[in-house]
Amino acid sequence: MRTDNRSSGDLARLSVNQETVRQLPLPELVEGLVTLGVPGLGLWRGPVREYGVEAAAKLVRDAGLTVTTLCRGGFFTASDPDERAAALADNRAAVDEAAGLGTGTLVLVSGGLPAGDRDIACARERVADAVAELAPYAEERGVRLAIEPLHPMYASDRCVVSTLAQALDIAERFPARQVGVVVDTYHLWWDDRAAEGIARAGAGGRIASFQLADWVTPLPEGVLLGRGQLGDGCVDLRGFRELVDAAGYTGAVEVEIFNPALWARDGAEVLAETAARYRRHVL
Template identity: 60%
Template sequence: MKSFSLNQATTKRWPLDELVAGCVAAGVEAVGLWREEVTDYGTEKAASLVRDSGLTVSSLCRGGFFHDAGWYDENRRAIEQAHDLGTDTLVLVSGGLPDGSRDIDGARRHVGEAIGALVPDAQAAGVRLAIEPLHPMFASDRCVVSTLDQALQLASPYPADAVGVVIDTYHLWWDDTVWDGIALAGQENRIAAFQLADWITPLPSGVLLGRGLPGTGAIDMRRFAQAVRETGYDGYVEVEVFHEDVWSRPGPAVLAEAIAGYEAAVA
């Protein structure tokens, strides 16, 4: 695997220009970016900042949310933004159930159809669509794709260089079938991104913000890293954490701890 990448979500309140400078100073090679922050900063300005620093954009998050009425145009804009930033990976969070619906099977079918509709645009832009399964507790409102197997099934009709999957430890650690899924994803060349975040206990009241830095929770990070490494995956390893306590700390301190957690898991 290439090396560590700092996902922007981990240091959410660190301004982008300071984040980039901090990564360069720490010898970090790559950053994962988020559309909201990039848009606020200015996509062209952000692209120039990262490019001039010598950093690689390992991924852009997020596209998807296919239950929204304007999903097609919004995802085309996301693909264009990924291209402008120079990344070949757009992370997709599928979205939950449409308002008033209980048809989760139908929602997943729609996700597959929506991805298929976007494949030509993604291929033309040189951007790979990366389906991220989220923990089942998010199925109703954020992501009806809950397992790696489901993500692989949705990706399977499309070329591997156009549609891949995301391996995120926080979302997949509970699933005893994930190891076979990782091996299959590797065989099919579907692993588009690998992300580290720990599961802390007890979860805070806002479960979306319940991730810990690698090594602070219950997940066997080394087992995941080894399983992904054995597939031949040679991409970046992003640390992506959502937690108010992490966000409240100085960016350089969080970056140092994230690197240490990555090294303990991957080295």
């Protein structure tokens, strides 16, 4: 399954997240990436568990691909002690899975406000408390936690960390080798302080992952499933890539798109289109 040019040329940093082409079973996704010369992929816990963590790790390893991230851990904001304990146990399992897959990056989505709770600052502190418990466990297994800020429209139900500055305020309480941040164009394109945050993250060695998706309006399936294919929306994708490069980031550029219209199409076609759009709008 190996090819000689997979990790060279203009696709050398490209990674495609599994959810971008969720219609493809993992073996077909791996084969498609190898055929295109794309060296990386991001994985999701649900489908990987269904396939088997060890089997998935072997499949990817034998193909010569790199797992750039595992999504996702997090959801730390519950105030109930039993719920918090369950979340930490699940995150330890996520760390173990990331280590088993050979990736050093576990993406964290912090969690929203519990029902009836209006204290968002306190919820963010519970995120920091959970990271403090989880970070040493992850470091022992060679995994860095990557806090991902999500668009503010997610703050109530999915992620109380909305800006790169907020993510860094938590991450910087810990060594950079333990906790970094995710720069995701879909979530940060609107923020006039994003460039400042990227520079700050780069200076501290905190950029653990750089992810791409475009913002299209009207949102086709609400905010969650409304990510656009590269070049279909209003995000300056190349500008973001230049910012993370200038900040010293040299890692993978991972395309993560949740969009039912893409999922309804032929997966191999979507992969090829994604690579072409990456060349046109990102490089």
